Amino acid sequence: MLDVRGLRVEFGGRTAAVRGASLRVSKGETHCLVGESGCGKSVTALAVMNLLARGAKRDAEVLSFAGQDLLRLSDSRMSRLRGDRMAMIFQEPMTSLNPAYTVGSQMTEVLRRHRGTPRAQAVDRAAELLGLVGITAPGMRLGQYPHQLSGGLRQRVMIAMALMCDPELLVADEPTTALDVTVQAQILRLLATLRRDLGLGILLITHDLGVVARVADRVSVMYAGEVVESAPTAELFAAPRHPYTRGLLRCVPVPGKTRRGEPLGSIPGVVPRIPPGFRGCAFRDRCEHAAPNCAGAVPRRPAGPEHEFLCTLPADWTLREAAA
Amino acid sequence: MTAAPAIEARGLRRVFRVRQGLFAEPRQVVAVDDVSFSVPAGSVLGVVGESGCGKSTLARLILGLLPPSAGDVLVDGKRLAELDRRARARLIQPVFQDPFASLNPRRRVKDIVAMPLAAQGDVPSAAMASRVAEMLARVGLSEEQGERYPAQLSGGQRQRVAIARALVLRPRIVVCDEPTSALDVSVQAQILNLLAELRRELGLTYLFISHNLAVVEHVASEVAVMYLGRIVERSEAEALFRAPGHPYTRALLASVLTPEPGLGVPDVGLGDAMPDPANIPPGCRFHPRCPQAFDRCPREAPAAWATAGGFAECHLLEPTAPAGLAGAGASQRQLAR
Ligand SMILES: Nc1ncnc2c1ncn2[C@@H]1O[C@H](COP(=O)(O)OP(=O)(O)OP(=O)(O)O)[C@@H](O)[C@H]1O
Ligand SMILES: Nc1ncnc2c1ncn2[C@@H]1O[C@H](COP(=O)(O)OP(=O)(O)O)[C@@H](O)[C@H]1O
Ligand code: SF4
Ligand code: SF4
Ligand SMILES: [Mg+2]
Ligand SMILES: [Mg+2]
Numbered sequence: 001m002l003d004v005r006g007l008r009v010e011f012g013g014r015t016a017a018v019r020g021a022s023l024r025v026s027k028g029e030t031h032c033l034v035g036e037s038g039c040g041k042s043v044t045a046l047a048v049m050n051l052l053a054r055g056a057k058r059d060a061e062v063l064s065f066a067g068q069d070l071l072r073l074s075d076s077r078m079s080r081l082r083g084d085r086m087a088m089i090f091q092e093p094m095t096s097l098n099p100a101y102t103v104g105s106q107m108t109e110v111l112r113r114h115r116g117t118p119r120a121q122a123v124d125r126a127a128e129l130l131g132l133v134g135i136t137a138p139g140m141r142l143g144q145y146p147h148q149l150s151g152g153l154r155q156r157v158m159i160a161m162a163l164m165c166d167p168e169l170l171v172a173d174e175p176t177t178a179l180d181v182t183v184q185a186q187i188l189r190l191l192a193t194l195r196r197d198l199g200l201g202i203l204l205i206t207h208d209l210g211v212v213a214r215v216a217d218r219v220s221v222m223y224a225g226e227v228v229e230s231a232p233t234a235e236l237f238a239a240p241r242h243p244y245t246r247g248l249l250r251c252v253p254v255p256g257k258t259r260r261g262e263p264l265g266s267i268p269g270v271v272p273r274i275p276p277g278f279r280g281c282a283f284r285d286r287c288e289h290a291a292p293n294c295a296g297a298v299p300r301r302p303a304g305p306e307h308e309f310l311c312t313l314p315a316d317w318t319l320r321e322a323a324a
Numbered sequence: 325m326t327a328a329p330a331i332e333a334r335g336l337r338r339v340f341r342v343r344q345g346l347f348a349e350p351r352q353v354v355a356v357d358d359v360s361f362s363v364p365a366g367s368v369l370g371v372v373g374e375s376g377c378g379k380s381t382l383a384r385l386i387l388g389l390l391p392p393s394a395g396d397v398l399v400d401g402k403r404l405a406e407l408d409r410r411a412r413a414r415l416i417q418p419v420f421q422d423p424f425a426s427l428n429p430r431r432r433v434k435d436i437v438a439m440p441l442a443a444q445g446d447v448p449s450a451a452m453a454s455r456v457a458e459m460l461a462r463v464g465l466s467e468e469q470g471e472r473y474p475a476q477l478s479g480g481q482r483q484r485v486a487i488a489r490a491l492v493l494r495p496r497i498v499v500c501d502e503p504t505s506a507l508d509v510s511v512q513a514q515i516l517n518l519l520a521e522l523r524r525e526l527g528l529t530y531l532f533i534s535h536n537l538a539v540v541e542h543v544a545s546e547v548a549v550m551y552l553g554r555i556v557e558r559s560e561a562e563a564l565f566r567a568p569g570h571p572y573t574r575a576l577l578a579s580v581l582t583p584e585p586g587l588g589v590p591d592v593g594l595g596d597a598m599p600d601p602a603n604i605p606p607g608c609r610f611h612p613r614c615p616q617a618f619d620r621c622p623r624e625a626p627a628a629w630a631t632a633g634g635f636a637e638c639h640l641l642e643p644t645a646p647a648g649l650a651g652a653g654a655s656q657r658q659l660a661r
Contacts, residue, residue, distance in 0.1 A: 181536075181581075182374060184579065188589045192588070207508060207509070252513075253516075258542060261520065266514045
């Protein structure tokens with residue numbers, strides 16, 4: 001349904017934020033894009049939605065949604081698609097909620113704009129969706145302003161608003177990062193239900209490997225603007241190949257698994273800013289396996305039928321290391 | 325005779341008056357409600373709970389940054405209220421969540437770290453410079469980074485600066501309020517490892533606040549679970565994670581999404597009735613969200629009952645509670661509080 005190949009985004013010739021990223025989302029599939037902050041996840045999402053800041057340069061080999069070439073779509077056709085067949089939700093709900101209007105008027109406006117739905121019908125739909133996202137008194141909430149709602153309720157309102165036109169694809173950028181774990185669990189369950197019941201395809205951006213493990217069908221790990229590893233979820237956690245993926249997994253404390261009081265694994269250093277024209281593996285100054293050839297061309301290696309990683313190490317290096 | 329606990333809170337309470345509109349009656353927000361605990365020297369008390377439950381308010385009370393409405397804080401056996409600022413700073417220091425907001429943007433890193441020393445007023449400048457250099461090295465910052473401004477550092481490096489500043493006076497106690505919540509997991513791991521190392525080497529005591537239970541499990545020896553201003557369960561850490569006594573603790577633990585594929589997202593069963601500290605429910609304050617609430621809960625506030633590793637405030641733990649409902653393994657007697 002969503003097909004992205006070789007996506008590139010540059011900002012003013014100084015920063016190459018996305019460098020040849022590829023990913024696909026099928027109907028009813030949740031694809032997670034994971035990585036540290038600054039590695040290009042949000043820019044990828046904004047590039048797909050054509051919502052990049054002015055001055056950003058977007059380019060791709062393929063960028064298509066449900067058979068339509070998004071690279072050639074006019075701005076007005078793209079904005080008709082957005083909020084209609086593909087919708088986006090952001091980490092901070094207030095970026096898409098207008099503080100000056102009630103929840104009800106903002107939600108109905110979406111339907112009226114895209115579909116010309118009469119007001120009374122749009123209100124019914126809004127109330128129905130608020131119920132669907134687990135809000136117990138939809139009628140009351142429709143009359144409230146965003147600032148009168150808790151963070152968790154706002155996030156649910158935003159999800160409900162994104163669903164007004166029955167989108168086929170939902171792009172969710174860190175939708176639960178700012179929420180309590182209890183509310184996060186509720187929102188993620190909701191997304192899983194929508195995927196199952198409505199066949200919604202979801203591109204879910206997160207930096208939380210716990211979220212990835214529990215909701216994703218497929219995972220792409222992003223580092224410095226590149227997808228460095230991509231695999232079905234179970235396989236990625238069972239047999240990660242890229243040194244960055246392996247490093248990330250070692251950093252996470254897991255109750256009952258990581259030894260209390262013992263140091264956690266960690267990755268030294270931080271995500272670098274990559275200028276256009278950069279060559280070689282961007283992870284090499286943090287990688288414990290870095291070798292001189294990592295500064296040259298880095299191959300994308302298959303590690304299974306649907307599993308690839310971007311690294312100079314051979315596909316079976318983890319097995320060899322374990323045997324040694 | 326045993327040594328005094330590093331931190332002791334006695335019946336701490338803090339009320340804020342907030343006005344919602346120009347003409348509205350001011351309402352009372354009870355941010356911290358009758359909180360008592362003690363932290364033995366050299367240990368780590370983890371504090372967990374949802375946003376708004378009073379964790380940061382508790383931290384500020386313990387640091388003496390906010391006066392309590394009632395109750396007392398003792399640090400190293402001394403009443404906080406009777407210590408002057410300088411004496412307090414030598415005993416207890418904070419590390420906050422957002423290192424950017426807590427570091428002066430117009431000062432160089434080495435001057436920021438020197439501030440607590442300068443505020444003491446009696447440290448010679450040569451001694452000051454060498455203490456700062458030593459501290460920067462200790463938290464993994466280079467001399468060159470000491471010359472920079474906060475904006476020129478990454479989030480993790482800024483948190484190292486905040487830790488160096490907190491430790492430069494060699495305090496006994498550090499209050500960490502969400503010290504890694506703004507950081508990536510990779511950087512979080514670096515900072516947690518550093519805090520653990522420093523605690524061991526310098527014999528520090530931590531009050532460690534976090535909404536991330538997996539992090540708390542990793543660092544804390546004891547855990548306090550807060551709900552709407554009260555500690556509803558306190559327990560030795562290992563026992564809390566193995567056998568939580570309070571239904572709220574169980575819900576929090578169930579919400580932790582460990583990186584284990586195939587388990588899905590649990591149904592936490594809390595509904596959408598969000599807690600409001602300006603409107604604390606009668607009886608058990610958790611009852612509107614509690615999946616196990618029964619007729620007694622809205623009427624009667626639960627007492628503290630013993631659990632495997634401490635106590636929890638829930639009627640179900642009372643020895644006379646309906647059979648089969650009581651928490652497993654609890655030695656059931658009411659605690660004298
Ligand atoms: N200065 C203040 N004036 C009025 N109300 C306050 C003040 N400080 C805190 N509160 C209220 O007290 C309650 C507890 O706040 P506190 O900051 O301690 O929560 P917290 O547990 O640290 O939350 P978080 O996880 O979001 O940091 C909240 O309802 C908050 O709005
Ligand atoms: N409008 C912009 N102008 C210049 N650089 C930007 C802009 N937006 C993002 N970037 C840069 O692009 C890179 C990727 O950012 P982003 O996609 O936001 O990361 P994240 O993975 O945390 O979502 C970062 O180096 C960021 O500083
Ligand atoms: S290409 Fe080299 S530096 Fe990059 S991840 Fe692989 S081994 Fe490490
Ligand atoms: S006292 Fe009642 S409402 Fe409160 S936690 Fe126990 S069962 Fe739930
Ligand atoms: Mg982002
Ligand atoms: Mg706080």
